[in-house]
Amino acid sequence: MTTLDHPDETGLAGAASRDAGARGLPGWLSGVGVGLVLPVALAAGWELAVASGLAGGRLMPPPSRIFATLVDLSGSGELARHITATVWRVLVGFAIGVVAGTAAGALAGYSAIVRRLVDPTLQGLRAIPSIAWVPLFILWLGIFEESKIALIAVGVFFPVYLGVMAAIASVDRKIVEVGRVFRLSGPALVRRILLPAILPSYVVALRSGLGLGWMFVVAAEFMGASEGLGYLLVDGQQLGKPDQIVAAILVFAVLGKLTDALLAAATAPFLRWQDTVETAR
Amino acid sequence: MSAAAVTIAALGKTYPNGTRALDAVSLTLAPGEIVAVVGGSGCGKSTLLRVLAGLDRASDGRVSVGGTPVEGPHPAVGIVFQEPRLLPWLNVADNVGFGLVTLPPAERRARVAETLSRVGLVGYGRRWPRELSGGQAQRVAIARALVTRPSVLLLDEPFSALDAFTRADLQDHLLDLWAESRPTLLLVTHDIEEALVLADRVVVLKPRPGRIAALHDVAVPRPRDRVSPEFEVEKRALLATLGRSLARTPGEEAFPAAAI
Numbered sequence: 001m002t003t004l005d006h007p008d009e010t011g012l013a014g015a016a017s018r019d020a021g022a023r024g025l026p027g028w029l030s031g032v033g034v035g036l037v038l039p040v041a042l043a044a045g046w047e048l049a050v051a052s053g054l055a056g057g058r059l060m061p062p063p064s065r066i067f068a069t070l071v072d073l074s075g076s077g078e079l080a081r082h083i084t085a086t087v088w089r090v091l092v093g094f095a096i097g098v099v100a101g102t103a104a105g106a107l108a109g110y111s112a113i114v115r116r117l118v119d120p121t122l123q124g125l126r127a128i129p130s131i132a133w134v135p136l137f138i139l140w141l142g143i144f145e146e147s148k149i150a151l152i153a154v155g156v157f158f159p160v161y162l163g164v165m166a167a168i169a170s171v172d173r174k175i176v177e178v179g180r181v182f183r184l185s186g187p188a189l190v191r192r193i194l195l196p197a198i199l200p201s202y203v204v205a206l207r208s209g210l211g212l213g214w215m216f217v218v219a220a221e222f223m224g225a226s227e228g229l230g231y232l233l234v235d236g237q238q239l240g241k242p243d244q245i246v247a248a249i250l251v252f253a254v255l256g257k258l259t260d261a262l263l264a265a266a267t268a269p270f271l272r273w274q275d276t277v278e279t280a281r
Numbered sequence: 282m283s284a285a286a287v288t289i290a291a292l293g294k295t296y297p298n299g300t301r302a303l304d305a306v307s308l309t310l311a312p313g314e315i316v317a318v319v320g321g322s323g324c325g326k327s328t329l330l331r332v333l334a335g336l337d338r339a340s341d342g343r344v345s346v347g348g349t350p351v352e353g354p355h356p357a358v359g360i361v362f363q364e365p366r367l368l369p370w371l372n373v374a375d376n377v378g379f380g381l382v383t384l385p386p387a388e389r390r391a392r393v394a395e396t397l398s399r400v401g402l403v404g405y406g407r408r409w410p411r412e413l414s415g416g417q418a419q420r421v422a423i424a425r426a427l428v429t430r431p432s433v434l435l436l437d438e439p440f441s442a443l444d445a446f447t448r449a450d451l452q453d454h455l456l457d458l459w460a461e462s463r464p465t466l467l468l469v470t471h472d473i474e475e476a477l478v479l480a481d482r483v484v485v486l487k488p489r490p491g492r493i494a495a496l497h498d499v500a501v502p503r504p505r506d507r508v509s510p511e512f513e514v515e516k517r518a519l520l521a522t523l524g525r526s527l528a529r530t531p532g533e534e535a536f537p538a539a540a541i
Contacts, residue, residue: 174362174364174366175366175368177336177362177366178366178368178379180336180354181334181336181354181360181380182354182379182380183353183354183356192379193368196368196370196371197370199370272409273369273370273371273372273409273410273411274369
């Protein structure tokens, strides 16, 4: 149980202080404690209301019951199994979506011909709510992992594609000219000028892609899974176990925040040159 | 005397939209000479420099550097733009050494350190471009252009975005740097005083299409005092030349008085 509580706090706390710093909030607001006041007060209030009999707590269980459910699930090893299944799906789908989105975005951003040829089609496909693909993916790829991963990859693909294409197309001509003055070849120009120039937007695109990956894994697991956090949600609904639903939601929150913080931390060393990081010094 | 450092012969440039930016411009620069190109906006000053740098193609005529026709950016030609154009993701030392990647790292570091000290930025190597003032950033840009030891250095209004004190300081500094290795300098400016402080010769361009209106030799010996009577006389002479060359184009944009 401490293994669960702990990543929660570090993940949320680290991200919260960084967010606050980036937005330039006054010092007294940027502390970790202030951000926790509201959720803790709500949880404590609900706990008291249920304990004193003011509320039933059948449909919205009090924190203590949710916590007990989490302990049960993790004690039996079931939680770990569901988390592993879900994280694995997100990671594989994310990886495929990132590779495809980066390649397509780079081509469309670099070459005006490719952009005019491909972009309208992709924008059209983007307008389709991704969930609408589900029946087709199931017909094509079956009910098991492939269709789930395909759905997640589609969700990740579009923000990455858009971010990379827009970033490459908007690299300052003046900076590119510096590369020409030093007679850089095409690949050297990409490696030494274009890639570093788009890196900040690329990280943003990756982070929104990852966020969508987490969103789509739930949809994917709704379409029939025997394990995964999404399965816990469906199972909780069908068997009338709201504590299990809320517990799974909490785990989603923690994992989403944690993976985002990991991604941000892994890319931060490459973005030290940016003006915005100055505040973190 | 050795061959010309830069030869511009009947150079013309027409942009795809039909604008004739340059027409029949011919000019020869001797090695080590400093030539300033002045003229109002839209007279093709920057176009001339971009063609010399190999960033734009000549439509007609030809341009050569050290006897070789210019067909693209040339290793012996350095350029300093109006903006520093530093790469924000590289620190100062890596920006200066950007064109030296073929050298072994130790030699590159030595060359970068030496050039940084020449532009007065010892100890700035590890700074990020965002931490520099406008004048410091432009010094780094000059260092980046000089570190490859070009025989021709092109400067496109390099000090126009700086305040008057920094500008005068960097003008003197540029002359010191020039005195060390005597590259050929071609400086585009709209600042008459800057042209007179730096140049051996001033080329006056007039617009539509951009062509040479007059050539003016600067007779004042170096170092030049910006407030000396001789300097004042020279300035009047250049202004008179400008006035004559622009007199026959009424209705067109006069030489910007603010720049004088």
